Amino acid sequence: MGKLIFVSNRLPVTVKKNETDIEYNKSIGGLATGLKSYHEQGNSVWAGWPGISEDVLQDEEQNTISAKLQDDYNCLPIFLSEEDIELYYHGFSNETIWPLFHYFTSNTQYNQDTWEAYKRVNQKFFDTLDAVIEPDDTIWIHDYQLMLLPQMIREKYPNAQIGFFLHIPFPSYEIFRLLIWREEILQGLLGANLIGFHTFDYVRHFLSSVRRLLGIENNMYKLNYETHTVRVDAFPMGIDYDYFFKSDPEDKLSDELRDFIANTGDVQNIISIDRLDYTKGIPDRIKAFKRFLKEYPEYHEKVRLNLIVAPSRVEVETYDNLKKQIEVLVSQVNGEFGTVNWMPIWFFFRSFSQDDLITFYRHSDVLLVTPLRDGMNLVAKEYIASRNDYKGMLVMSETAGAASELGEAVIVNANNHREIANGIKAALDMPDAEKIERNKMMHRRLSRYNVKFWADEFITALKNTDSEQIEDKPVLKLNEGSELELAYKQAEQRLLLLDYDGTLVGFKPTPDQAKPDAELRSLLTDVTRDPNNTVVIITGRDRDTIENWLGDLNLYIIASHGLWFREPDGDWIKTINVDNEWKETIRHILEMYTDRMPGSLIEEKEFSLAWHYRQCEPDVVGLKRDELRDALLSITQSMSLGVLEGNKVLEVKDGRINKGQGVHLLTRDHNYDFILGAGDDHTDEDLFAALPEEAFSIKIGSANTLAKYRLKSFREMRTLLRRLAKASEEQSETAK
Structure with a gap:
């Protein structure tokens, strides 16, 4: 059984340096009292700043203090400089977060230097913790000074049990949205398995901000984020x-x-x-x-x-x-x-x-x-x-x-x-x-509901998050010794099937804004340079758009979810006969809901219609989306049409078309000894299902999947492609 690690800005012991010696004073009340029974049980450690600047200490004194705190108080000190304390604590924590979270927007200061210090000190906390974290440990982080720390721990310890408790209010979305670094703060917090607040008002405000700023919906106070489930709940703190x-x-x-x-x-x-x-x-x-x-x-x-x-x-x-x-x-x-x-x-x-x-x-x-x-x-x-x-x-x-x-x-x-x-x-x-x-x-x-009950309830809930996690699929390791990279290097004929939106690029407010950037084009060019690689973009995008964006590269393209197929520099081939006679009926319904839902839009593809609602008011999306989906299903059940539900989009197309067809088309007459398929939403499950057993299938993001592996985001997918391109380059150099 792992140990409990408590992390807070301040340790429950304050260190002072006198003229003749170093003084240690234990805190009373509040957090120290609530966690006392856990902290003193022996299999725990408390990490935090001991209240004294490292600038006034010699190296030998720091070592003495560290040893004393660890041996006598089960505490792990994180030493901060005067500059750290001024910029991170007095600066960003108390001049930006404190006033904003308490609704004092006129007192809120935005300063890039204090934000950089905040990131730097959170990283310093992680670097110190990294030396003591073990796989089975439970980590409970406290308060607004350390809101980036959960995700930092999650990055290196993807299976860790991490809890976070905010001891101040979480403001409404209309206030929180004013924060310049709002996405970074939310992403930092979402590294935790369990996020606790004092009241349900704060829970509601947090979930609203996550939904509006990151587009992540919750179900019964639980939300799927990247590779894990995050539970959000209220735990009113008590007293002794x-x-x-x-x-x-x-x-x-x-x-x-x-x-x-x-x-x-x-x-x-x-x-x-x-x-x-x-x-x-x-x-x-x-x-x-x-x-x-x-x-x-x-x-x-x-x-x-x-x-x-x-x-x-x-x-x-x-x-x-x-x-x-x-x-x-x-x-x-x-x-x-x-x-x-x-x-x-x-x-x-x-x-x-x-x-x-x-x-x-x-x-x-x-x-x-x-x-x-x-x-x-x-x-x-x-x-x-x-x-x-x-x-x-x-x-x-x-x-x-x-x-x-x-x-x-x-x-x-x-x-x-x-x-x-x-x-x-x-x-x-x-x-x-x-x-x-x-x-x-x-x-x-x-x-x-005393302070011990509060601590017991939170820790019990945190330990129970194990049973609430997403279906267990390992996070793909992005290192030289990984199974995937070894297989890639040993293969002579490779097939890479890559979804576009959400897999190679992030989601944008409107579909036309998701054009490939210079980095992506460079990556794809490098990967396709290897003659042993067959690289396929398999996407729901219409053929004209994707050809305009990527048609000049040495790529195979499967567009419209498998309807159209194109070899590099070749002509488009239609994989199945379909018609558009149904479009007018469906378009009328989509237009009616588009008029009712400000921010929604219709994307007309050659043989499908897509209704996007990424920019809609989140509080009304759920009802209208379900209402529209039910209406579409009712109409299409007697046709050969299907309703695809993607990431913030409903798409109507011929039900015989799916991405799995593209896999069969490419593997039918060719033997590949390495196959990789990557995608991020429901439409890519057909791709995963069609891959042979030995293939490497990768789900980008959360939610249950048929894929064997996960990556957190399109950025990690790009990192993987960069590593594969590098491996090809090294092989080419060796061959010379």
Whole structure:
């Protein structure tokens, strides 16, 4: 059984260098608590940055730290330079991804240098992990700093079990599409077998972005990507419920907290706890509290807001300006409403210990949590769990992830100051019996769905992804010692049958945009230069188009799914007699659906009609496509017509025509000792079925197939052709 490898930006141990020694401090709470039981079981390792710049360490110190972390903490450190930290972490992670994923598009910065650093550091994480990954390992990657890492691991370890969890929101497609490097981020994430989010809203947003940007549909939260199945699901993160519910910090209280308890006994306390960040909605919260004091003067001198803001990135201008804005707003409220004996807002710009926070929780009547956008917000859960008398009440914005779990709280719109003010009043006035009833329901939920349950559920789901994978077909190895290359070199007569769209070129918005580029033409020229090679383009394209694009090369061409055959520099031969009498009837139906589906188009081929919907609105495609397919099947069932379903296309043609005919045509009178067939969609299954048993058949992409091997994309297919051309060239040089 393999080991568990956890990967996060930061290790659960922070390393500090003092004047005399090196200090190691373990993290508490959150992720470290949830994964503690797994991490300490012995057969696991946690990889991440130890919190210290490699620039301040000598090589010997790095070695000492690495040994200490591995021996005593089961941790694998990834050392980062000051430049890495600045560009990758403070730069791309927190100036691009963080604001965009929290819907702050005006705060989002696009910088090529930080993007390059992000890629470089993700690669550095992989390079370090590569030394410890073994075939049976399970790898769980965490958060937005490492979204490229799953695919990097998948590239080298195609059978690895990889999980990824995003601890911040995933934005709607309309927001995510603004990201310059959006496809690269999605492709990086899709290297995982299981992708987890806090809420189903984030799941829905992610699947929508994948469908719209990459054209990959999902079925019951599962999608086929390249060579594996990706499951996407919601796993709401919990807290260490027993710790907060049973903790008794009274004996460890500081004098400051004892004074707080003594001096606030005659007022109702409202507490607000956040890290300094513009996503938390702190200025709006203060304005809402001001609105509350204006509209409900009977609460003057009877209520107090304890505003705790933990310092964060104050060296950054945006955050420093936010701190100043908060200070001004607090001063305005206290100046307008305060009295000699009463100050409405007590502002604490510092961090408190966990014990002190539990004390704050237990002596506060209301927790005010109104982020403008938050992945989960564990503070809300900590407050509820800490109130073991069930008498506290939570006022929380609907845009916090926890709102989907804590529906018994007072839920408000974070931008509506009046609604927040009314929510504060409702929470303060709520009878104890009602508060107890609501709290007990939330407690039951939090006690069951605690942080250990969250980790157990995710890891169990990840291990179960083995049974959900695509039919097991090996990924073709692109190396000199592969079975295919050895067979190619030993063969004297070779037949290469190559589909065009999706196999040699990527898909384009419209069919006419998929013209062969210079690289492809050069590759085909090199492969056909070997006199032992018979290279055939076998495609659904009409004969005029494919001849115009590739007819000048030394290629055989089979067009219109097998209807037309052409030798190099030869004339077209029709392989079967067909007619077009059916076209008008079918065209009328296709035109009707084209009018209803903006973005769809009809491609008229010589003896077939194709309806393309690649550019259509994905949310309405499914219904209309199925409706059209059913209509076409109903009409064609009494004819000799068939309905082919390709990649974002429905094509109607004579049912007697298929790509398998082309194989029989070429192999009928010729003996080849090497045959290769490659294709990417349903129409190529006829090709695979017609190949002899000893042939090398290759499916490009995912989905079940008759082919023996897989390649991920047309790019890998081009890599294979390049290797074959090189092998031919080497043989030719040797022969000389």
